[in-house]
């Protein structure tokens with residue numbers, strides 16, 4: 001069976017740097033694939049076109065795949081839930097499954113490049129399907145996230161915004177603040193999704209950012225941001241999503 005080398009492209013710093021490394025070192029590279037949940041921030045969609053052009057200049061296609069039917073936000077709204085940091089169904093259904101469906105349609109073995117940096121080595125995992133082998137060139141080269149930023153700048157590319165859904169439960173406090181200040185319309189949509197959940201207020205989209213606080217919702221966070229007041233006292237915790245498909 002023939003082998004196709006595919007970059008799982010998340011649209012963030014790690015995967016842009018890995019794209020550059022693969023091309024710079026002339027490693028086997030047949031295609032990049034991006035799974036679109038429909039909920040990325042506008043900056044990520046804009047960067048996708050930058051990456052598409054960069055890849056096209058090297059004659060590498062960028063394929064965008066997505067789950068059929070409703071977007072992730074619409075699906076969560078309809079079910080009256082939001083993406084779960086525990087069950088991680090959004091990553092499974094809207095990232096991993098569409099990518100694997102694309103791979104199966106190619107009917108070849110896939111060597112999949114995943115953009116996990118050296119300082120996130122705990123996020124490595126084996127492929128759970130026999131037609132895909134995961135490869136980690138950033139880890140093989142011990143390239144950290146800081147190295148990735150440098151690689152992107154040396155290549156003359158702009159540094160991408162963090163890639164993840166605007167309503168991601170793994171958003172850090174800084175990411176929520178950035179969204180509030182840069183895309184207040186999307187922040188309002190995230191509030192609406194949180195408050196539409198049948199599990200609200202016992203579960204909130206801020207649970208990961210404020211692990212031990214049960215009283216901080218997005219609406220209360222917006223009030224703090226609007227006042228310019230101090231953030232709630234407990235340290236914010238940022239946990240990375242489960243795989244390389246999100247946040248890379």
Ligand code: SF4
Nearest residue numbers: 083090164165168246
């Ligand atoms: S970025 Fe967050 S919300 Fe979007 S699919 Fe990944 S884990 Fe789910």
